[in-house]
Amino acid sequence: MRDGMNSRILLDAAKSCILASSPVFRRQQFLIRCVGGSTDQRDMQALRSLEVDSQSIIRAITPALDPTRHKGQAGNIAVIGGCREYTGAPYFSAISALKIGADLSHVFCTTDAAPVIKSYSPELIVHPVLEESYNVGEEHKSSIASKVLAEVDKWLERFDCLVVGPGLGRDPFLLDCVSEIMRHARQSNIPIVIDGDGLFLVTNNLELVSGYALAVLTPNVNEYKRLVQKVLSSEVNDIDAPQQLLSLAKQIGGVTILRKGNSDLISDGDTVKSVSVYGSPRRCGGQGDILSGSVAVFLSWARQHILAADSNSNIRFKNPTVLGCIAGSAILRKAASLAFSNKKRSTVTGDIIECLGKSLEDISPAS
Amino acid sequence: MRDGMNSRILLDAAKSCILASSPVFRRQQFLIRCVGGSTDQRDMQALRSLEVDSQSIIRAITPALDPTRHKGQAGNIAVIGGCREYTGAPYFSAISALKIGADLSHVFCTTDAAPVIKSYSPELIVHPVLEESYNVGEEHKSSIASKVLAEVDKWLERFDCLVVGPGLGRDPFLLDCVSEIMRHARQSNIPIVIDGDGLFLVTNNLELVSGYALAVLTPNVNEYKRLVQKVLSSEVNDIDAPQQLLSLAKQIGGVTILRKGNSDLISDGDTVKSVSVYGSPRRCGGQGDILSGSVAVFLSWARQHILAADSNSNIRFKNPTVLGCIAGSAILRKAASLAFSNKKRSTVTGDIIECLGKSLEDISPAS
Numbered sequence: 257m258r259d260g261m262n263s264r265i266l267l268d269a270a271k272s273c274i275l276a277s278s279p280v281f282r283r284q285q286f287l288i289r290c291v292g293g294s295t296d297q298r299d300m301q302a303l304r305s306l307e308v309d310s311q312s313i314i315r316a317i318t319p320a321l322d323p324t325r326h327k328g329q330a331g332n333i334a335v336i337g338g339c340r341e342y343t344g345a346p347y348f349s350a351i352s353a354l355k356i357g358a359d360l361s362h363v364f365c366t367t368d369a370a371p372v373i374k375s376y377s378p379e380l381i382v383h384p385v386l387e388e389s390y391n392v393g394e395e396h397k398s399s400i401a402s403k404v405l406a407e408v409d410k411w412l413e414r415f416d417c418l419v420v421g422p423g424l425g426r427d428p429f430l431l432d433c434v435s436e437i438m439r440h441a442r443q444s445n446i447p448i449v450i451d452g453d454g455l456f457l458v459t460n461n462l463e464l465v466s467g468y469a470l471a472v473l474t475p476n477v478n479e480y481k482r483l484v485q486k487v488l489s490s491e492v493n494d495i496d497a498p499q500q501l502l503s504l505a506k507q508i509g510g511v512t513i514l515r516k517g518n519s520d521l522i523s524d525g526d527t528v529k530s531v532s533v534y535g536s537p538r539r540c541g542g543q544g545d546i547l548s549g550s551v552a553v554f555l556s557w558a559r560q561h562i563l564a565a566d567s568n569s570n571i572r573f574k575n576p577t578v579l580g581c582i583a584g585s586a587i588l589r590k591a592a593s594l595a596f597s598n599k600k601r602s603t604v605t606g607d608i609i610e611c612l613g614k615s616l617e618d619i620s621p622a623s
Numbered sequence: 624m625r626d627g628m629n630s631r632i633l634l635d636a637a638k639s640c641i642l643a644s645s646p647v648f649r650r651q652q653f654l655i656r657c658v659g660g661s662t663d664q665r666d667m668q669a670l671r672s673l674e675v676d677s678q679s680i681i682r683a684i685t686p687a688l689d690p691t692r693h694k695g696q697a698g699n700i701a702v703i704g705g706c707r708e709y710t711g712a713p714y715f716s717a718i719s720a721l722k723i724g725a726d727l728s729h730v731f732c733t734t735d736a737a738p739v740i741k742s743y744s745p746e747l748i749v750h751p752v753l754e755e756s757y758n759v760g761e762e763h764k765s766s767i768a769s770k771v772l773a774e775v776d777k778w779l780e781r782f783d784c785l786v787v788g789p790g791l792g793r794d795p796f797l798l799d800c801v802s803e804i805m806r807h808a809r810q811s812n813i814p815i816v817i818d819g820d821g822l823f824l825v826t827n828n829l830e831l832v833s834g835y836a837l838a839v840l841t842p843n844v845n846e847y848k849r850l851v852q853k854v855l856s857s858e859v860n861d862i863d864a865p866q867q868l869l870s871l872a873k874q875i876g877g878v879t880i881l882r883k884g885n886s887d888l889i890s891d892g893d894t895v896k897s898v899s900v901y902g903s904p905r906r907c908g909g910q911g912d913i914l915s916g917s918v919a920v921f922l923s924w925a926r927q928h929i930l931a932a933d934s935n936s937n938i939r940f941k942n943p944t945v946l947g948c949i950a951g952s953a954i955l956r957k958a959a960s961l962a963f964s965n966k967k968r969s970t971v972t973g974d975i976i977e978c979l980g981k982s983l984e985d986i987s988p989a990s
Contacts, residue, residue, distance in 0.1 A: 321904035321968070323885060326844060330906060357968035360908045371735075375742040378711030379909065379971045613969025622967040623904075 303519055306498060306530035310586035311619050313579055317558040318357075318620040331358030331556045333549065334411070335419040336434055337452070338365025339388055342423030343372040345452060345545045348605055349422040350380050352549030355612040356587065358556075361549075362415070364408060364437075366430070367391070369423075383407065386434075388427040397429060404433045405440070412440060416556035417447045419548045421454020431457050438464050445470060447555050447577065451548040455479045459486050467509030469524070472555065472577045474514045474548055483513075497521060498528040512577035514551070516544065520585040524575050531582055535589035536596035542605030547588045550612070554587075555580025590615040670886055673865060673897035677953035678986050684925040684946055685724070685987040698725030698923045700916065701778070702786045703801055704819070705732025706755055709790030710739040712819060712912045715972055716789040717747050719916030722979040723954065725923075728916075729782070731775060731804075733797070734758070736790075750774070753801075755794040764796060771800045772807070779807055783923035784814045786915045788821020798824050805831050812837060814922050814944065818915040822846045826853050834876030836891070839922065839944045841881045841915055850880075864888060865895040879944035881918070883911065887952040891942050898949055902956035903963035909972030914955045917979070921954075922947025957982040 319330060333353040338346035346369075350361040362381045363373055368391075370384030385407045392400050418441050420434060434457060441448055447470040450458050455475055458464050459482050465471040475483055484492050484500065487507050493500045498521060505513045506525030515521040519532040558576035591611035595603050686697060700720040705713035713736075717728040729748045730740055735758075737751030752774045759767050785808050787801060801824065808815055814837040817825050822842055825831050826849050832838040842850055851859050851867065854874050860867045865888060872880045873892030882888040886899040925943035958978035959970075966974050 318968075323904045325904070325906060327906040327908055354907065354971055355969040357905075359906045371739050374710050374739045377973075378714045378743050379907075379973060380711065381709065381908070383708060613966055616969070617967045622963075 303498070303530050303532070306521070306528055307519075307532055308529045308582055310531055310533060310582050314554070314583045314586060314616070315620045317554060317561045317579055317583060318616070319557055319560065321622050328359050328414070331416050331553050332360040332362075332414055333358050333417055333419065333552045333556070334362040334364060334415045335422055335549065336364045336386075336437060337420070337422040337424040337454070338363055338369035338373050338382075339386070339423060339425035339427065339430065340366060340368045340390075341425055343369045343376075344542060344605075345423030347373050347376045347380070348542045348545035348609065349419050349451075349549035349552075351377055352546045352609055352612060353419075353553050354379055355609055356550050356553040356616060358416075358553045362411070365423075383411075386430055388425065389429040390427075392429060401429075401433050401436070405436050408437050409440060412437075412444055412446065415441075415446055416559075417449060417552040419449045419451065419552050421450050421452035421457075422545045422548060424453035424457075426453055426456060435461060435464055442468055442470075447552075447559065447580075448472070449474065449548050449552045449555065449580075451475075451544055455483070459483050462487065462508060465508060465511050469510050469512075469575075470577060471511040472514065472551060472581060473508075473511060474516065474544065474551065474581075476516045476544060480515050498523070498530075502526075502528050512575065512581060514547075514581040514585065516547070520581075520589075522578055522581045522585070524578050526575070527578065529578065529582055531585040531589070533586050533589040534593055536592035536603065536608075538592070538596050538601065538603045540604050543588065543592065543608065546591070546605065546608060546612070547584055550587050551580045551584030553580075554583035558583070587612060587615050587619075590618070670865070670897050670899070673888070673895055674899055675896045675949055677898050677900060677949050680946055681921070681950045681953060681983070682987045684921060684928045684950060685983070686924055686927065688989050694726050695781070696726065698783050698920050699727040699729075699781055700725045700784050700786065700919045700923070701729040701731060701782045702789055702916065703731045703753075703804060704787070704789040704791040704821070705730055705736035705740050706753070706790060706792035706794065706797065707733060707735045708792055710736045710743075711909060711972075712790030714740050714743045714747070715909045715912035715976065716786050716818075716916035716919075718744055719913040719976055719979060720786075720920050721746055722976055723917050723920040723983060725783075725920045729778070732790075750778075753797055755792065756796040757794075759796060768796075768800050768803070772803050775804050776807060779804075779811055779813065782808075782813055783926075784816060784919040786816045786818065786919050788817055788819040788824075789912045789915060791820035791824075793820055793823060802828060802831055809835050809837075814839070814919075814926065814947075816841065816915050816919045816922065816947075818842075818911055822850070826850050829854065829875060832875060832878050836877050836879075836942075837944060838878040839881065839918060839948060840875075840878060841883065841911065841918065841948075843883045843911060847882050865890070865897075869893075869895050879942065879948060881914075881948040881952065883914070887948075887956075889945055889948040889952070891945050893942070894945065896945065896949055898952040898956070900953050900956040901960060903959035903970065903975075905959070905963055905968065905970045907971050910955065910959065910975065913958070913972065913975060913979070914951055917954050918947045918951030920947075921950035925950070954979060954982050954986075957985070 335346045335350045346363045350363045353361045364383045366386040367384040374382045449472045451474045501523045505523040510525045512524040519530045522529045558579035591608050594611040595607040599607050702713045702717045713730045717730045720728045731750045733753040734751040741749045816839045818841045868890045872890040877892045879891040886897050889896045925946035961978040962970050962974040
């Protein structure tokens with residue numbers, strides 16, 4: 257696959273030294289300084305040293321569009337989420353996966369949420385299989401849980417990655433079913449990106465992901481805080497954020513954590529990377545869903561790339577979950593920036609999704 | 624109808640010899656060579672000799688837009704598909720029929736799927752008539768099956784073509800009802816294009832189509848494999864693909880089969896044709912649905928054309944199902960290529976559908 261790619265990576269790696277003095281890089285650094293909150297000069301120095309060349313990574317892992325490939329080979333993603341209350345989040349996540357370039361994108365949601373999510377777009381395959389407590393008598397819970405599992409199991413092996421959490425809600429019966437789905441996915445070595453209410457579930461049931469190298473957690477400020485409190489029994493330490501993130505990922509047995517913030521920090525307990533490409537100051541809800549769907553696709557691509565690449569591949573770190581997080585973070589930021597330059601304060605999540613294609617094309621042209 | 628058309632066909636047929644040395648033709652041949660997978664030089668030679676001048680065929684069968692014609696004369700298509708799980712596929716197929724130029728496009732789906740499919744577009748006429756087992760008590764199955772049949776029968780005679788299968792699902796009760804619908808359509812000599820789960824049904828019940836010259840099967844790689852195993856009791860033979868396809872179509876009594884692939888191969892058991900116009904390397908799910916809807920319209924047009932044309936008509940092969948397949952295949956490829964040149968990796972099925980009109984207009988201008 258992509259024989260000419262490795263030499264390009266080498267070149268890009270060399271360029272990244274030069275990049276450090278480029279106007280773009282300087283602008284990023286300035287912006288980080290301006291918006292960095294409590295980050296002081298010393299922290300900036302530390303963060304800067306963690307910054308990765310996300311564009312080279314995106315170019316390396318994005319598969320060539322080869323006409324001999326057939327449907328599904330560029331990615332088959334499933335989002336587990338969508339309940340009576342939330343329907344937008346799973347849609348945003350699943351449609352983002354398609355717009356990045358996955359071939360197929362599924363949603364497994366509650367029976368109530370399905371018609372609505374289906375109606376957002378005929379491009380998604382939406383399975384009305386989950387149930388919430390209010391819909392299920394106590395005496396039927398066990399049989400319905402088995403049915404839910406059986407229904408998801410029929411599909412599970414086909415998926416390259418699950419996204420668990422967008423618009424999942426917190427209904428205890430539903431979360432029990434989703435825990436079982438996660439256990440099955442883990443047995444089948446299917447990567448899992450966990451966001452939103454999936455993080456609520458996982459923070460309270462760490463064994464679901466602990467020691468699973470193909471798990472990715474994408475917490476925002478509050479979700480990160482709860483995770484740190486639960487796992488490290490301490491408060492969030494902004495002074496030495498990278499070290500704390502590293503400890504956290506290591507403590508959960510080498511899962512990958514993408515800590516969302518002014519700079520996104522990514523660690524698998526072994527290494528810490530930072531993505532600070534300038535995005536958008538607009539904080540409309542739903543951007544985390546774009547991120548989870550994008551990370552799922554890039555993670556699948558990175559995994560394919562690593563499996564197919566020979567031992568001389570020039571990607572310096574070989575963890576597909578870390579590569580997926582870096583690529584997803586960078587693409588979301590670029591798309592958000594493009595959307596904002598056009599729509600300004602009125603930018604909504606759908607506008608950013610419409611910019612995903614151009615953002616990827618600018619970095620890694622399809623042909 | 625279209626008196627000036629026949630002379631144009633003659634001209635186009637003459638041109639096709641010149642075309643063989645044109646840059647477009649050479650590029651197609653180059654691409655086939657590049658992407659042919661297991662196809663060697665000898666096979667390429669064979670495939671090349673099967674390539675048809677699809678543009679001339681499209682121009683020949685596309686009816687003139689005559690202001691004296693009234694609603695329905697340019698095609699009234701019905702898609703049988705859409706269940707609790709799938710709603711996008713029947714929508715894509717039915718809306719593609721309209722975008723090619725049919726006057727009316729219907730969908731017959733389950734009661735659950737109908738509101739969703741209706742919500743995708745007010746352009747379609749969606750009938751909530753089918754039922755799946757989970758919704759029907761054992762004791763009511765017979766009466767409900769009769770009701771479904773009666774409901775479809777009310778409309779059947781009006782349709783120029785049925786598309787059976789997009790998003791049909793595999794519920795046994797539903798498939799039993801659809802088998803009956805196919806039998807009725809066959810009695811009325813209504814052409815049937817069969818794709819997706821319709822192929823699952825037909826592969827297991829070959830008598831539904833066997834010997835019916837107005838049946839078209841449009842299998843993808845996996846569906847073709849199952850069909851070959853079932854009918855020829857052998858494995859797919861890529862070395863002599865045209866001969867195997869010919870045998871398969873003959874064995875099912877002269878149905879037309881469009882085998883989807885890098886080159887689409889089409890046979891009615893009598894002749895084999897190939898369409899290799901370059902499409903798109905994007906393999907997003909749903910492109911097969913565009914094809915089935917497009918083939919349905921072109922097939923109807925080809926049938927009208929052949930019925931109306933005098934015996935001197937210069938279309939060399941007179942089977943409307945083969946002509947419909949050639950035209951549908953070529954238009955989908957052209958539309959996919961146009962959409963991809965604009966949207967690249969983020970191309971989704973809806974983007975391709977939006978290019979159907981321009982693709983047809985480029986080949987056969989409306990005025």
